[in-house]
Amino acid sequence: MTALLEAKGLEIHFGGVVAASDVNLQIHEGKNLAIIGPNGAGKTTFLNICTGYLKPSAGQVFFNGKGITRKSPREITRLGVARAFQIPQLFGEHTALENLLIAAAARERRWAPFTRLGQIPERAEMMHLLEMVNCVHVADRPVEELPEGQRKLIDIAVALALKPKLLFMDEPTSGVASSEKFAVLDIVAKALTESKVTSVFVEHDMGIVERFADEVAVWNRGEVLHRGMPDDILSHADVVRDVIGEEI
Amino acid sequence: MTFMSLVPRLAIPLLLIAVALLPFLAPWSKVMLTLALAKGLAVLGIVVLLHAGQVSFGHALFFAVAAYSAAFLGQAFGGGELVSMVLIGVASAVVVGLLVGLFVVRYRYIFFGMLNLAFSMIVFSVLEKFYHYTGGSDGLQVARPLVLGIEMERPAFESLLFYGGLVIAVIVAWAVHRYFDSPIGHMLKTIKTNETRLEYLGVSARRVLLVGYLVSAALCGLGGVLMAVAQGIVTPEYAWWIRSGELVFIAILGGAGSVSGAFVGALVYEVVRTYASAFAGDVWQMILGFFLLGIILYAPRGLIGVYGSFMGRIGSNTASGKEAKRRAMEAAE
Known part of the structure; x- marks a missing residue:
């Protein structure tokens, strides 16, 4: 199996904190990879390096065999890597639909000054995307008025609007009420399958990991400790002790 | 459709x-x-940048660059010709806008505002000091130019400037309105709300802001040329920071971010200034100052916002009151 994204020997320190120490990881096409680990283990740092927000002090990242280590978030996005954030990064004054339309216009490079945003050809496609994430009924509401759960979904939809090959999601269910977590991720998982996107998501809820991940990578102190199938990993003694605690 | 609901559209x-x-x-x-x-x-140029959440305290620079270009052209060709003066004035504002813009779009907020101020003060000094070329603080005369080869008498020329200017203003206002509603215009707005996401959509925020900056420089340039031929003289004061501040003042007075507010604000400002300076002599700036204070405290959406809520209140007796208010606001923007 060829790797869609491959990290080799990533190193980064913030003062005395080791956020990445010889991180090697391959991300395979068509799989949902969950990244788990205690707080401060370097999970978000890994996402930040892969999407160009941080430059590692050593090591390299390849996407489709192409080096992307020194590229900016903008260039990496253009190659087909999208990102959804732990805190939704949306255009607050714009409506949910407009947020998606802006993403579609960016994807298709619609720079003509006299086309109206609301009338670009991707409008129907974006409405469909809103449907996929169950947000059609709030299409015309400014996103700053919407509850966090919906904002999370729209944030993911904005990323999907770019038609990425790979999607990074940083805690897609944080800020979502625990009673709704599964429902939200069901929606996301369905949208991912329909869009045929490979995904990597950071998650703290083991129930979610068990249900949605095809593979799990365990992080601690800037290192990838284990990697494998969810069942094997979640019952692994070290993982139970370091990550899951006494839950199991 | 009631009469009241028609008013906002007809306003x-x-x-x-x-x-x-x-x-x-x-x-x-x-x-x-x-x-x-x-x-x-020129205020419309400020409004374009306000859409990106940026305030320039140096946009008189482009006003002056275009005005002086028109003046030079007029002096070089014995009076010059109006249409070519407008075109070359605006073109030089855009060229200078590109040079300054490439630098300042790397900065935001106070740094953006102050860097613009710095550039405008450099140009102000150059205009003041290079007496042999710029006439120093006396400025340059702008003789009444030909219009497409035709010589015009003063009253006819003044009418042409006013009505021509009015037509151009309507066309430009429509074009800016459309630009704001285009994808790249909406992206300009996202520089204010979430630049991080914009970059993560694969779009260069700097490039989006640069386009807005060039549009705003062109608009200021257009205003500058019109002012130069209407007044018949250009002075370094065109580039002075007070002029830049005045443009920002009018933008806020009219309604920050509103296309029609730019013109309504300029109209009210010019009328108040003309009468206040005639009747209140030395204190007219103070009157304007209190006026601005009132706007910021009680009507942060400017005159256009006041108009919008006024229409809403009148209309609230009818069923379509809310609708009227919404439409008034939409029409105003």
Whole structure:
């Protein structure tokens, strides 16, 4: 199996904190990879390096065999890597639909000054995307008025609007009420399958990991400790002790 | 559809007609209105940047660059020709806008504002000190130019400037309105709300802001040329920071971010300034100052916002009150 994204020997320190120490990881096409680990283990740092927000002090990242280590978030996005954030990064004054339309216009490079945003050809496609994430009924509401759960979904939809090959999601269910977590991720998982996107998501809820991940990578102190199938990993003694605690 | 719900839609055409007819009733108002139009065009340039959440305290720079280009052209060709003066004035504002813009779009907020101020003060000093080329603080005369080869008498020329300026202002306002509603115009707005996401959509925020910056430089340039030919003289004061501040003042007075507010603000400002300086002598700036204070404290959406809520209140007796208010706001923007 060829790797869609491959990290080799990533190193980064913030003062005395080791956020990445010889991180090697391959991300395979068509799989949902969950990244788990205690707080401060370097999970978000890994996402930040892969999407160009941080430059590692050593090591390299390849996407489709192409080096992307020194590229900016903008260039990496253009190659087909999208990102959804732990805190939704949306255009607050714009409506949910407009947020998606802006993403579609960016994807298709619609720079003509006299086309109206609301009338670009991707409008129907974006409405469909809103449907996929169950947000059609709030299409015309400014996103700053919407509850966090919906904002999370729209944030993911904005990323999907770019038609990425790979999607990074940083805690897609944080800020979502625990009673709704599964429902939200069901929606996301369905949208991912329909869009045929490979995904990597950071998650703290083991129930979610068990249900949605095809593979799990365990992080601690800037290192990838284990990697494998969810069942094997979640019952692994070290993982139970370091990550899951006494839950199991 | 009730009469009241029609008013907001008709407001702008009615105002336009009123402004267009005013010189017939009061011929002296023509020059004042032309100056208001010139400032309105420049203020529209400020409004474009306000959409990105950025305030420039140096945009008089482009006003002056275009005005002086027109003046140089006029002096070089024995009076010059109006259309070429407008085109070359705007073009030079855009070229200078590109040079300054490539640098300042890397900065935001106070740094953006102050860097613009710095550039404008450099140009101000150059205009003051290079006496042999710029006439120093006396400035340069701008003789009445030909219009497409035709020589015009003063009253006819003033009418042409005013009505020509009015037509251009309407076209430009429409174009800016469309630009704001285009994908790249909406992206300009996202520089204010979430630049991080914009970059993560694969879009260069700097490039989006640069496009807005060039549009705003062009608009200020257009205003500058119109002002230069209407006044018949250009002075370094065109580039002075007070002029830049005045443009920002009018933008906020009219309604920050509103296209029609730029012109309504400029019109009110010019009228208040003309009368206040005639009747209140030395204290007119203070009157304007209190006026701005009132706007910021009680009507942060400016005159256009005041108008919008006024229409909403009148209409609230009817079923379509809310609708009228919404439409008034939409029409205003």
